[in-house]
Amino acid sequence: MDLLHNLGIGFGVAFTLQNLLYAFFGCMLGTLIGVLPGIGPVATIAMLLPSTYALDATPALIMLAGIYYGAQYGGSTTAILINVPGESSSVVTAIDGYQMARQGRAGAALAAAGLGSFFAGCVGTIIIAAFAPPLTELAFKFGPAEYFSLMVLGLIGAVVLASGSLLKAIAMIILGLLLAQINTDVISGTARYSFDIPQLTDGIGFVVIAMGVFGFGEIISNLGRPAEHREVFTKDVKGLWPNKRDFMEAWPSVLRGTALGSILGVLPGGGALLASFASYTVEKKLTRNPRVPFGKGAIQGVAGPESANNAGAQTSFIPMLTLGIPPNAVMALMVGAMTIKGIQPGPQVMTSNPQLFWGLIASMWVGNAMLVILNLPLIGMWIKLLTVPYRFLFPAITLFCCIGVYSLNNSTFDVYLTALFALIGYVFFKLSVEPAPLLLGFILGPMMEENLRRALLLSRGDWTTFVTRPLSSGLLVAAALLIVIVSLPAISRKREVAFAAED
Amino acid sequence: MKIKSERDFWSGMMFLVVGVVFAIGAMNYSMGPACPPNDPCATSAWARLAQLSAHPGAGYFPLGLSILVALLGAIVLFKSLTIESENGDPIGGFAWKPLIIIVVAIAVFGLILEPLGLIVTVPVLIFISSLAGDEFHWKGALLNAVILTIGSWAIFIWGLKLTIPVWPVFIR
Secondary structure, three states: OHHHHHHHHHHHHHOOHHHHHHHHHHHHHHHHHHHOOOOOHHHHHHHHHHHHHHOOHHHHHHHHHHHHHHHHHHHHHHHHHHOOOOOHHHHHHHHHHHHHHHOOOHHHHHHHHHHHHHHHHHHHHHHHHHHHHHHHHHHHOOOHHHHHHHHHHHHHHHHHOOOOOHHHHHHHHHHHHHHOOOOEOOOOOOEOOOOOOHHHOOOOOHHHHHHHHHHHHHHHHHHOOOOOOOOOOOOOOOOOOOOHHHHHHHHHHHHHHHHHHHHHHHOOOOOHHHHHHHHHHHHHHHOOOOOOOOOOOOOHHHHHHHHHHHHHHHHOHHHHHHHOOOOOHHHHHHHHHHHHOOOOOOOHHHHHOHHHHHHHHHHHHHHHHHHHHHHHHHHHHHHHHHOOOHHHHHHHHHHHHHHHHHHHHOOHHHHHHHHHHHHHHHHHHHOOOOHHHHHHHHHHHHHHHHHHHHHHHHOOOOOOHHHHOHHHHHHHHHHHHHHHHHHOHHHHHHHHHHHHOOO | OOOOOHHHHHHHHHHHHHHHHHHHHHOOOOOOOOOOOOOHHHOOHHHHHHHHHOOOOOOHHHHHHHHHHHHHHHHHHHHHHHOOOHHHOOOOOOOHHHHHHHHHHHHHHHHHHHHHHHHHHHHHHHHHHHOOOOOOOHHHHHHHHHHHHHHHHHHHHHHOOOOOOOOOOOOO
């Protein structure tokens, strides 16, 4: 059957020594940054993008993917052991996980997180493999109007499910789209907004914005805050395997979390974070009379969200791989990586680069396996790293970002631009506007404009084409519905509660 | 009028100003085909829009986007003046020291990398950026600088084979 044949190609690619090594490296690096608070997958992938020049496309993407889900594993480790979620999606894990650690059950919590995540990762991989071909078929029916509407839906979805003021987030998207207009118009050849600076005629590199706003903006705001005091529970990590009772309590949560995460991950703006929050809420509602109440160390509160966030992380690759539309900032960078390698992301990737496509999917499974096998024993090492004072870490991060930006085009202009965006990124932080929608808008800008103009050209200037074509109008209606639903007072209150937990 | 939410006030202002600036800039570019003589597109705005949309020019999308973002900025601004928020939603103090030091550090990196090479630039960058932290110790920064200089050479030059100048111009 096709599925097995495709997975066969994939595993053949994934199990080469080179790709195994890159997967391993990506997972290790991902866990490392997941463990370290203050630097996340977005900044890291942005930093490593320039170095993917030297690599082939497949190992490069395998490594970057490994960083992404590796960060999920690393984030849960610190969430459980020291109540500091290394990743935003581990915030929920910290609630019950840390309580379990305080009761001496850190081992069981870590195992529940690790094994649950592994199970979810396997299921996620199968889902991608099964659903990618039919989705790609559907994508071929898309014309420019449909692509435009899909991107609108994707952008709206991304902010609707995110935290903060909806209005400001939408404005950030448009700002991102606008920044992408600093380039040379493809159709007419006019250089736009370039102020006679030759380096600007090709536009601002997205790595510049990503590193400036995410990498440096984060560092500056971290330095602006006083250092905190943390309790570390490394000595009591024994009994790594959960006992039978823990196992029986946890496995329904794992199943539910996986299902929830798989669905939510595909939605634009979804992915790991939303999945983990949703799973915690579901587990709280569905578990009658938990042996240990939620918030005091219930294993369901760890197993469910961890499975959900890993499943969400895997399935969030689907829109990127099949349609070429990134549902969140990390996927947007992956699209960027593919573009650097000269691969046009979209439905044709599956047929034109099957080794890349299926190899990437298969290596996700390999990566998950590596993470479980390696992380549980290596936890002590990760925790030691947390004792490295931030004052040594942040200059190193600054250095890597600078070298990374420079090496993209051997251009010092890019470095100066990054300094500017570091300033802008800090201003964004102070004004509490979300930078992620800006990055998404920036990456999608050229694609949106091209499709908009093509759609208008085809319809001879008729704007109603976006609503008269059935697929396109369906997508736009969905986007409008999302905005309406989220603006309703009842839902907006729930949203604020959910994200208050994050602060 | 009292500012009810400081953050929203300035965010709204930012969006508005950026929108207006980009809109003015977009006017320099063609919106679409010119209007043929004696054509209805010359008189009615809608007809003109329809005619432009048939063949959008370079300025079409940017103008639309700038107007949109300026509008959203105006709404956010309006809300910040009318809707109550707890304690005025202050922006709070700016962390001037880390901000200026990091921005200067990056700019200095860009300035001296090509003339002075990695060997000089890395330690300089480490020293400058270390100043941005809460505590600064000479020995620690020196150790960090040495480790990172060797490390970046190993990773970026030897490992990834990037073409970054290593030595200053007068030694090459």
